[in-house]
Amino acid sequence: METQETAATGAAAPAGFIADTAEDPKIRTRGCSVFYGDKQALFDVDLDIQENEVTALIGPSGCGKSTYLRCINRMNDTIDGCSVTGSIRLDGDEIIDKGVDVVLLRARVGMVFQKPNPFPKSIFENVAYGPRIHGLVSSKSELEGMVENSLKRAGLWEEVKDRLHQPGTGLSGGQQQRLCIARAIAVEPEVILMDEPCSALDPIATAKIEELIDELRENFTIVIVTHSMQQAARVSQKTAFFHLGNLIEHGDTNKVFTNPDNEKTQDYITGRFG
Amino acid sequence: MSTDHIVKSFDADLRKLDNIIAEMGGLAEIQLADAIDAMLKRDAEKAELVIEHDNRLDELETQLDERATELLALRQPMAEDLRAVICALKTSAVLERIGDYAKNIAKRTIALSQTAPIGPARTVARMGQLVQGMIKNVLDAYVSRDADKAEDVRHRDEEVDALHTSLFREVLTYMMEDPRFITSGTHLLFVAKNIERIGDHTTSIARNVYVLVNGVAPEEQRAKSDASSYTVVESPTKEGTAG
Numbered sequence: 001m002e003t004q005e006t007a008a009t010g011a012a013a014p015a016g017f018i019a020d021t022a023e024d025p026k027i028r029t030r031g032c033s034v035f036y037g038d039k040q041a042l043f044d045v046d047l048d049i050q051e052n053e054v055t056a057l058i059g060p061s062g063c064g065k066s067t068y069l070r071c072i073n074r075m076n077d078t079i080d081g082c083s084v085t086g087s088i089r090l091d092g093d094e095i096i097d098k099g100v101d102v103v104l105l106r107a108r109v110g111m112v113f114q115k116p117n118p119f120p121k122s123i124f125e126n127v128a129y130g131p132r133i134h135g136l137v138s139s140k141s142e143l144e145g146m147v148e149n150s151l152k153r154a155g156l157w158e159e160v161k162d163r164l165h166q167p168g169t170g171l172s173g174g175q176q177q178r179l180c181i182a183r184a185i186a187v188e189p190e191v192i193l194m195d196e197p198c199s200a201l202d203p204i205a206t207a208k209i210e211e212l213i214d215e216l217r218e219n220f221t222i223v224i225v226t227h228s229m230q231q232a233a234r235v236s237q238k239t240a241f242f243h244l245g246n247l248i249e250h251g252d253t254n255k256v257f258t259n260p261d262n263e264k265t266q267d268y269i270t271g272r273f274g
Numbered sequence: 275m276s277t278d279h280i281v282k283s284f285d286a287d288l289r290k291l292d293n294i295i296a297e298m299g300g301l302a303e304i305q306l307a308d309a310i311d312a313m314l315k316r317d318a319e320k321a322e323l324v325i326e327h328d329n330r331l332d333e334l335e336t337q338l339d340e341r342a343t344e345l346l347a348l349r350q351p352m353a354e355d356l357r358a359v360i361c362a363l364k365t366s367a368v369l370e371r372i373g374d375y376a377k378n379i380a381k382r383t384i385a386l387s388q389t390a391p392i393g394p395a396r397t398v399a400r401m402g403q404l405v406q407g408m409i410k411n412v413l414d415a416y417v418s419r420d421a422d423k424a425e426d427v428r429h430r431d432e433e434v435d436a437l438h439t440s441l442f443r444e445v446l447t448y449m450m451e452d453p454r455f456i457t458s459g460t461h462l463l464f465v466a467k468n469i470e471r472i473g474d475h476t477t478s479i480a481r482n483v484y485v486l487v488n489g490v491a492p493e494e495q496r497a498k499s500d501a502s503s504y505t506v507v508e509s510p511t512k513e514g515t516a517g
Contacts (some may be wrong), residue, residue: 230350257352259489269352271279 073251110184116176154182174205434502
């Protein structure tokens with residue numbers, strides 16, 4: 001009977017198909033392709049991202065890792081001529097669908113960018129903005145509590161509690177990035193996407209963000225794009241390696257960095273091409 | 275190693291580690307050969323030279339440690355490269371240890387050269403040559419990243435263990451039959467034990483090479499055939515009829 005089942009699945013499965021496991025992943029991607037006009041940037045990606053884990057996306061520039069990341073909160077919609085096919089399910093809900101409310105989706109899937117981009121407003125307003133527009137709070141004191149809580153979770157509270165009404169842009173780069181993380185988590189998302197969040201930061205600020213990522217993992221599912229292999233190794237539990245728009249290898253981070261299965265992965269992480 | 279690194283000096287650094295290991299291996303092999311040869315020829319002077327040359331191995335080990343630490347800190351190697359550095363570190367420690375055993379054989383050779391010649395010394399020498407061949411092969415396997423050859427070395431250690439067990443018995447019998455052989459016999463047993471230990475260390479290098487190439491430890495456990503620890507030779511007087 002088992003053989004029959006296997007044969008049946010085998011017959012229906014396209015190349016690179018991952019069997020659906022009993023334990024549902026937070027994000028299930030199947031056959032995801034992305035086109036910028038005529039140019040295909042991502043080829044038929046199958047990838048499962050587990051809840052409360054940090055998944056690092058690595059690969060040389062132009063490999064499709066950021067393109068994939070931006071599919072998860074439909075950021076590619078903002079690019080003219082970009083089309084996405086295939087399926088990405090967030091807790092079973094299809095997100096590659098014209099009918100999806102992207103505002104709601106982006107409340108569930110927050111994002112932190114390469115360059116810290118606080119709003120030109122006060123520290124308090126930067127964090128309060130999201131909960132307010134999404135109607136997550138009903139009173140001023142509730143809002144204040146939420147701002148404090150978010151800043152605490154982002155490890156920034158102690159540094160800014162006495163100057164909440166000064167502009168967010170007056171903070172240091174590392175503090176600004178943590179402010180952006182506080183802003184992202186204020187709306188209680190399920191997933192946080194990070195696109196090279198430390199590439200503009202010094203090593204100390206980077207270490208603080210990495211420590212923060214590890215703490216946030218308890219409550220959020222995190223997907224991070226990074227060019228630093230050491231960072232991927234330090235912060236993630238799973239690593240996915242992309243090359244020329246294809247997902248080459250995906251697995252436990254400790255395995256990928258000590259004994260990868262694929263030769264391309266090995267060549268990339270050991271600095272033999274890229 | 276598949277292709278070259280983008281940063282060429284990284285390749286040079288890794289090659290340097292391999293070169294030091296190759297040099298240490300060659301030296302350990304020669305030290306063992308010379309110690310065995312000195313023992314066979316009862317040549318105390320040659321034995322002294324072996325003792326003197328041991329510090330070369332110690333120096334190379336220190337050199338390798340420094341290079342490897344530097345490489346880890348400056349290059350942060352991953353995957354195969356990381357395994358290469360770990361393997362080099364472990365192997366150099368083992369080769370240094372092999373050198374210590376060879377040195378101990380040389381010390382005992384000086385004592386042996388002052389006592390009556392004892393027959394089983396030839397069996398010990400044969401054991402030594404076997405192990406010497408293993409060292410040579412494991413280093414070839416190391417330099418050429420040849421896991422099969424390394425596995426072959428692991429299996430040849432069984433021969434050494436078997437030889438050690440039978441030799442143990444032989445030397446005990448010699449000592450029982452003639453108490454004048456007790457001093458030389460005891461030293462010879464230690465020499466044999468040293469060689470047997472070198473064999474074990476050589477197989478641990480073979481294991482390192484396997485992990486270096488495949489990224490996982492070899493599966494099956496190597497059969498242990500050194501039974502000398504359990505060997506009892508009954509005294510001929512107890513047997514009554516022996517003779």
